[in-house]
Amino acid sequence: MQRIHNAIQLTELNADDLAELYAYPSSLDAPWVRANFVSSIDGAATSGDLSAGLGTAADKTVFMMLRDLADVILVGAGTVRAENYGGAKTDADRRRALHARGLGGHPDGTPPPIAVVTASAALEPECRLFNDTTVEPLILTTATAPAARKRQLADAGAQVIEAGGVAVTPKALLAALAERGLYRVLCEGGPHLFGELLEADAVDELCLTTAPLLVGGTARRISLSAHEFQRPMRRRHTLFDTDGTILTRWARY
Template sequence: MQRIHNVTQLADLDDDALARCYAYPRHLDEPWVRANFVSSIDGAFTVDGVSEGLGTPADKRVFKVLRELADVIVIGAGTVRAENYGGAGTDPQRRIAHHQQGIGGHPDGAAPPIAVVTATAQLDPGSKFFTEAEVAPLIITTSHAAPEQIAALENAGAEIVIAGTASIMPAALIRVFAERGLHRVLCEGGPHLFGQLAEAGLVDELCLTTAPLLVGGAGGRISLSASTFDLPMTRKQLVLDEDGTVLARWARR
């Protein structure tokens, strides 16, 4: 029988050890794009339109760790609306400790900004995404967006970046982060944004939680793109929880 390497039981990992499992590469000089998703055993990434129904205690624990390691969290506008996003909610002391260990975080514990990719800037400035933000959200949009909508989001405290005319190309999105020194990128969805980044060859890593559920229905998959593509990945680690949750980390070859 062949032994499967890099398999760990979640119960054996304290918070520091779990963070080290998900450490970003050291001394990055360009963005490293990590995506994080949860899906059911039969491939659904939402239940009744949101991912919350799939979240196990193990998934929620890793979700928090990944945020505490990141320089920036990037999501699509549809995910902001569907998941009722608020602020990043990270622990400042954990962020400082991660920075001191060289695995991520921030030197003064500041929370990572959440960047939203939206061609039209059609977001509600009165939503908790803006009212509960710990740091200014980064709205990455196009010159096609209505000036009055951009002004409303700026008044709500957002930083606006124009990164395209009618659409935002994946390379232009990553360039926004590179210009700001935000090298530890965490993509939390949705499937279209993740699919576009993967199709462009810009995804370095995927952290995928498989929840011990069969849900059926007509739910979509975690990656959607205009065309099929081949992006070979290699399994870097498996973390297993007693409830059956499987936490896998895949890296581009």
Template sequence: MRRLDDPTVPGQVLGGSDLHELYAYPPDLTEPWVRTNFVSSLDGAVAVDGRSGGLGTPADKVVFGLLRELADVIVVGAGTARTENYGGARTSNSLRERRTAAGLSAVPPIAVVTASGNLDPGMRLFTDTVVPPVVFTSGAVPEEKRRTLADAGADVRVIADGDIGGEAIVAAVARAGWNRVLCEGGPRLFGRMIADGVVDDLCLTWAPLLAAGSADRIAHSPASAVTEMRRTHLVCDDDGTILTRWVRDTATD
């Protein structure tokens, strides 16, 4: 991978430590920093045949793993967890050592946002993980359904009375002591978080392909919600993959 936007070293070849520096969270965080990560086709599709995996490239997979390595918690909407068949975060001994050396837990938990509580206790989220998944849910979900998820191994946390907005999610991760937040979608959760003004950081990959179809864009909400962003880097891989990072103008990078 090469960095394209550094005038001091044009076309700089990036190593692992360079990528860590480019994607590092701001130092000394005292409140949650909400980062989102998406991959898109050149024509704006967020998935191929319903799944984002069809857009993955080697460079995107490297950054995907790095972003998980740097995060306290991985937040995902229930629809994406079901569609992508989410399991727990994958780890290795070296990864655990790097995380603990950085003051993080050995394995980042997956926190699923669901206002309905409609999660199958048999899905990989519960059966293929080394740490219990967290379920952010609503007080409107019947106690029996919440108990079923808890019995399946989830750490069930009621974070709102009904609808779950971005502010409720940020408050929940703050109570948990998680400041390095990575949101992996989906588009409706991302759109809601944009609308609620809680997105600090977007890591966006453009895969070098056209997808057509009827897939969503990376963010979807009932109304427009403009958030000014500034680019922090632009990286290209030899296969044409473009990797970018953007932060809110009002956020401190």
């Protein structure tokens, strides 16, 4: 395996190699938050208003591995609506094998639940999140969200969790996940949720795919927050694919 300063050709890795590279820390007793995003060369987080518009084969490979490793997939309600989220489709055999090796996964091969942050519980019970899944989604909402909406989502098969009074803070949502033993957290967006987690210094690492595209337009960045901040990160590794896709993993100091 050719490596120069932690730079690796993706084609030289098998699934076990990839799992080792992206494994969560062992023996976690608190949530470890990993974010996964894709961006164009010129910094766009979407193309045609969807992150899928930037996807490449390499990005899909790592995307699926990160889901196989995770205990829970955290996402904002806007991204659920825009990307038409359903339940996570993961490899049951791989999740069992990852768990046996202490890398992540699940002993029964069960997919990770989708945990959606929505202060107002504003989701449609008929959407794919509730009707195309084998695991009940978690709805992280507030005490002040309309009771009727919360009942509708519970009736649709969700576990509705009040994780705040008028807002769902990063501290409260991570505490709710920790109470359920969901420590390996994979945040898939959107930019506002990621920005809030960053502002709260609650992100442990970022997995960023740079797609070999220039997009232009007015697409947003991968993070948006009320205030500017600087958070130093260190590069853990860089993967290259033959089409020009670059996949980096960054961890907090």
